Amino acid sequence: QQQVKQSPQSLIVQKGGISIINCAYENTAFDYFPWYQQFPGKGPALLIAIRPDVSEKKEGRFTISFNKSAKQFSLHIMDSQPGDSATYFCAAFPSGTYKYIFGTGTRLKVLA
Amino acid sequence: GEEVAQTPKHLVRGEGQKAKLYCAPIKGHSYVFWYQQVLKNEFKFLISFQNENVFDETGMPKERFSAKCLPNSPCSLEIQATKLEDSAVYFCASSPTKSSTDTQYFGPGTRLTVL
Numbered sequence: 158q159q160q161v162k163q164s165p166q167s168l169i170v171q172k173g174g175i176s177i178i179n180c181a182y183e184n185t186a187f188d189y190f191p192w193y194q195q196f197p198g199k200g201p202a203l204l205i206a207i208r209p210d211v212s213e214k215k216e217g218r219f220t221i222s223f224n225k226s227a228k229q230f231s232l233h234i235m236d237s238q239p240g241d242s243a244t245y246f247c248a249a250f251p252s253g254t255y256k257y258i259f260g261t262g263t264r265l266k267v268l269a
Numbered sequence: 270g271e272e273v274a275q276t277p278k279h280l281v282r283g284e285g286q287k288a289k290l291y292c293a294p295i296k297g298h299s300y301v302f303w304y305q306q307v308l309k310n311e312f313k314f315l316i317s318f319q320n321e322n323v324f325d326e327t328g329m330p331k332e333r334f335s336a337k338c339l340p341n342s343p344c345s346l347e348i349q350a351t352k353l354e355d356s357a358v359y360f361c362a363s364s365p366t367k368s369s370t371d372t373q374y375f376g377p378g379t380r381l382t383v384l
Contacts, residue, residue: 200376261310
C-alpha cells in the first residue's frame with residue numbers, strides 16, 4: 158500500500174511566524190506532489206504543487222521544499238496569518254495511476 | 270459551471286437504507302473522482318470516470334457501492350444497505366485531463382451520517 162505520512166497532526170503558530178508541515182512517502186514512483194488547504198465544511202482546494210524534478214517552489218508566502226533522496230517534502234507558510242488557519246493535506250500522485258494518495262492532514266491554528 | 274457541485278449537503282440514513290449522492294463536475298472536465306473522507310481526516314480514493322466510462326474503481330467496496338456518470342446528468346454514487354462505517358464526507362472532484370499536473374477541483378462534499 159502506497160502511503161504518504163504527514164506530520165505534525167496539529168500545529169499552533171503565532172501570527173507572523175513560520176508554519177512548517179512535513180510529509181514523507183514510501184514509493185519512489187510519484188509524478189506530482191500537491192498541497193491542499195481545507196476550511197471547515199468546505200472541500201480541499203489546491204494551494205501549491207511541485208514536480209519531483211524541482212527542489213523548491215515558492216508562491217507568495219507558501220513554499221514547497223522537495224528532497225527526492227530522502228523522499229520528503231514540506232510546506233512552509235511564511236508570515237502566517239489567522240486566515241491561514243485550516244487543515245492542510247499533502248498528496249502524491251503515483252506514476253501510472255490517476256488518483257491522489259493523501260496524507261492524514263495537519264490542523265493549523267494561527268493565533269492573532 | 271465553474272465549481273464542482275455536490276448534493277445533498279447532508280444526508281442521514283438508518284443502517285440498511287440506501288444513500289445516493291450526486292456530483293456535477295466543472296463544465297468541460299472529462300474526469301470525475303470520488304473520495305471518502307472519514308472522521309480522522311483520512312481521504313480514501315473510491316472511483317474515477319473518464320466521461321461516462323469507469324476509469325479506475327480500485328477503491329470501491331464492490332458489494333454495496335456503485336457509481337455512474339451518464340451523459341447530460343450529474344454523476345452519482347450510491348450505497349446500498351448503508352453501514353455505520355459508511356458515515357463520512359464524500360467528495361467529488363473533477364479535472365480536465367488525467368494528467369498528474371492538472372488540478373483536481375473538489376466540491377464541497379456530502380456528509381453522510383448512518384444511524
